[in-house]
Amino acid sequence: MNKDTLELSKEEKLWFHIDGAYGGAAILDKKGKELLKGISKADSITVDPHKWFFQPYEMGCLLIRNHKHLKSTFVEKPEYLRDIEGNESEINFYDHGVQLTRRFRALKFYMSLKTFGLKAFRNAISYNIALAEKTERLLRKSSKWEIVSPATLAIINFRYNPIGNKLSEKELDALNQKISESVLASKEAFLVTTVLNGQVVLRMCLINPRTSFQDVKNTIALCEQFA
Ligand SMILES: *Cc1c(COP(=O)(O)O)cnc(C)c1O
Numbered sequence: 001m002n003k004d005t006l007e008l009s010k011e012e013k014l015w016f017h018i019d020g021a022y023g024g025a026a027i028l029d030k031k032g033k034e035l036l037k038g039i040s041k042a043d044s045i046t047v048d049p050h051k052w053f054f055q056p057y058e059m060g061c062l063l064i065r066n067h068k069h070l071k072s073t074f075v076e077k078p079e080y081l082r083d084i085e086g087n088e089s090e091i092n093f094y095d096h097g098v099q100l101t102r103r104f105r106a107l108k109f110y111m112s113l114k115t116f117g118l119k120a121f122r123n124a125i126s127y128n129i130a131l132a133e134k135t136e137r138l139l140r141k142s143s144k145w146e147i148v149s150p151a152t153l154a155i156i157n158f159r160y161n162p163i164g165n166k167l168s169e170k171e172l173d174a175l176n177q178k179i180s181e182s183v184l185a186s187k188e189a190f191l192v193t194t195v196l197n198g199q200v201v202l203r204m205c206l207i208n209p210r211t212s213f214q215d216v217k218n219t220i221a222l223c224e225q226f227a
Helices: 003-011 023-028 030-035 068-074 079-084 106-116 118-141 169-186 213-226
Strands: 017-019 044-047 061-064 145-152 155-160 192-196 199-205
Touching: 023 030, 023 044, 023 118, 030 118, 106 118, 118 145, 118 155, 118 213, 145 199, 155 169, 169 192, 169 199, 169 213, 199 213
Parallel strands: 017 044
Antiparallel strands: 044 061, 145 155, 155 199, 192 199
């Protein structure tokens, strides 16, 4: 985390929010924890257990440092609710957000943790991070692939750009776009693109703990075949 961001928000009395919707889960991994150092200083953090905590949709969460801010923002005392107001010791989640009637979303996550244990989550996340790093090493060994951004939090961005080719940037963009389209059409893997530094790149997001290194190798071989 950028130290200046924290200092600036303090100086200017700004709310300091960190969007860890995707990446927050990495805190369970040793390397991930190091990467996320400082996250605890935020006023609030988004984390989506329906992403890297493997929960069914949907379960977006907001963690907040000082829970009194939720109450001071959201508590309403409309007349029609005055007779069912609880006592002070009760937590009424409608005091914590805009929703009055809400589902018991936390149950599924709680049940998963109780059933599989935190260690199973930690192992899965560490496996994903290591798999992306292994994929990076595989791609680096090849003269056909260029790493555009190294494996971080189980995501790696790369493009097909064989050493010595005479393709223009525009042609490389079109080629990599086409590789992604062909992989999707084959239904063998889900490999989409993004744009980084103006370049179309393939973005491999490896957060399924059932994805094996062999799956990755097969996908890359498929990409090369389409290329
Ligand atoms: C997925 C994602 C969101 C959107 O969250 P949803 O709860 O899935 O709508 C926001 N920010 C980041 C960084 C994300 O990865």
